[in-house]
Amino acid sequence: MTTAPETLTSPRLLWTTIGAFALIFLGAFEALAVTTIMPIVTKDLDGESLYSVAFASTLAASVVGTVIAGGWADRRGPSRPLVAAVSVFLVGLLVSGFATDMITFVVGRFLQGFGSGAVNVCLYVVVARIYPAALHPKIFAVFAAAWVLPSLVGPPVAGVVAETISWHWVFLGVGVLVLVAAGTIFPALKALWISDASTGVPGNTISVIWAVIVATGVVLISVAREIAGANAWWLAGAALVVVIVAIRSLVPKGTLLVKRGLPATIFLRGAVAAAFFSTEVYLPYQLIEVYKLPVGLAGVILTVGAISWAVGSAAQGRIDDRMSHDTVMRVGASILLAGIAVQFVSAFLVLSPFVAASGWLLAGLGMGLVFPRISTLVLAYSTERDQGFNSAAMSNMDTTGSATSIAFAGLIFYAVGGGSFAAVMAFTTVLAVVAFLVSLRVRTPSAAPAGD
Structure with missing residues (x-):
């Protein structure tokens, strides 16, 4: 039976x-x-x-x-x-x-x-x-x-x-x-x-020490403008260097070099988080300040992205083995890039907010496809001896990527023209390009061993 x-x-x-x-x-x-x-x-x-x-x-x-x-x-x-x-x-x-x-x-x-x-x-x-x-x-x-x-x-x-x-x-x-x-x-x-x-x-007590250093660097980048004023760029840059040096011990070897396999997969988590969340922070601000939309309506546009994220997540869950992990993530990363690029074009040309809403629908869909599959692939590469380490590495790249990108987006926003949404969206589009390029380095375990 x-x-x-x-x-x-x-x-x-x-x-x-x-x-x-x-x-x-x-x-x-x-x-x-x-x-x-x-x-x-x-x-x-x-x-x-x-x-x-x-x-x-x-x-x-x-x-x-x-x-x-x-x-x-x-x-x-x-x-x-x-x-x-x-x-x-x-x-x-x-x-x-x-x-x-x-x-x-x-x-x-x-x-x-x-x-x-x-x-x-x-x-x-x-x-x-x-x-x-x-x-x-x-x-x-x-x-x-x-x-x-x-x-x-x-x-x-x-x-x-x-x-x-x-x-x-x-x-x-x-x-x-x-x-x-x-x-x-x-x-x-x-x-x-x-x-x-x-x-x-x-x-590994040393890992905890490195984590504290990363956390301190993330805090300094996040509050650089508030505590350093005109010297914010110097403080944020120095803190970023400290974060990069410290996080090397908290992720698999080769992650910061984007080696194929597990390292590239974990780096991708940080890259897509950086691109998406730094855009999400400034999109409603742009809709309210430039287009004079009510706060509630600007929030509805963010909700569109949340719904499409859920749709993308459900879709990738139903694909099963009909499409490999790396293919799903490349498709998702390309859709994410398209959605964020629409935000840049919209901000630069001051297009209709409906254009921004359409782009955010695409960005959410891309994240829905990418995020769950990254988690799936990280566990596929892991054994019982390193499931916790790899999961922590993925989460830390997510947190560090989003926190640092949001902080630098803020510095750019106030440095270029006293509040340039186009400059911020150009920055986040570059991050989305990086995420797409990193997705090309992702491999499923059956296609290639970790870190080949």
């Missing part, structure tokens, strides 16, 4: 799928909610001077969290670090939710970033350990949807809660939901917890 193939909703995987989706959704919801309510928080806590730090500290902490969780997962399996990561994330939500001054709030944000980054890495390792390889594109499509859906509901829900109840409950409410999500996934991980044992992979 032929056994039916497993699906994401098979009894063995159902609660893990639900719990993982919920944890990623809540992490993304919290990140977007904070963006919406931060002006209210800083005013209430008299902390306008720490506005940027509240964001930069979260990004920095996530880098350290991913490295620590990745190494721990490689040594002892993903279940224990996942419990610890969820606990830290929950404590961070409570600290921010009960904060009565800005310093305490920033500490909570730091803990949230640490926990959220660690949760994501642990979930990648959970996927590698318990989901069949054939389901990896599908589960990562689910993860992508968990990241995208909060962009549709997060900002309005957070705004309503902050205005009708209190901004404190944006964090405390998410904390309650995190407990529920943890309750769904932890019983499903019971067997994994029992089977987890030491793999003989040694701890």
Whole structure:
């Protein structure tokens, strides 16, 4: 009798799928909610001077969290670090939710970033350990949807809660939901917890030190304009050099040289994140300032990109083996490049906002195709001894690429003509070109061994 193939909703995987989706959704919801309510928080806590730090500290902490969780997962399996990561994330939500001054709030944000980054890495390792390889594109499509859906509901829900109840409950409410999500996934991980044992992979304190250095560099780049003024370019450039030197120890050998195989795949994660998210930050700003669109309508255009991202993720999950990983990523990278190039042309020629919306639909579709397949391919290259390390490397390239590109886009915006959207979009288009070129170096394991 032929056994039916497993699906994401098979009894063995159902609660893990639900719990993982919920944890990623809540992490993304919290990140977007904070963006919406931060002006209210800083005013209430008299902390306008720490506005940027509240964001930069979260990004920095996530880098350290991913490295620590990745190494721990490689040594002892993903279940224990996942419990610890969820606990830290929950404590961070409570600290921010009960904060009565800005310093305490920033500490909570730091803990949230640490926990959220660690949760994501642990979930990648959970996927590698318990989901069949054939389901990896599908589960990562689910993860992508968990990241995208909060962009549709997060900002309005957070705004309503902050205005009708209190901004404190944006964090405390998410904390309650995190407990529920943890309750769904932890019983499903019971067997994994029992089977987890030491793999003989040694701890690496040096990696944590390098992660702290990367995090510090990311923070300095993010706040360079605020703290250095006219010398911002010098500070950002020096910090970027430090980040590049430090991150070499946190990614597979050959990543910064874009060697074929796994190194190029991990570099691609940082390249597409840099191109997409630095464009996303300035697109609504352009629509409001240049085209005088209402804030709500500008947000709708971003929602178009979020929806097309979800569509692309679902599409790549259904392709299965009919198209190789590297082919999917090249197609996705080319669509992403086309979408971002439309933003440059639109900004340079001041075309209709409908043109910008059409381009953003393409960019979202490209990201939907690329992002889940990168995760799938990274796990395909990994063994139980390095699943955590490789997943952490992928996440760190994502965070570092997006944070540094957004920071440099800001420097360009204010340096060229006192606020040039065309200059910013030219910069992000160059990043998209780099991403497409890197996609040409990606190979599936069956086509070529890692690092050939």
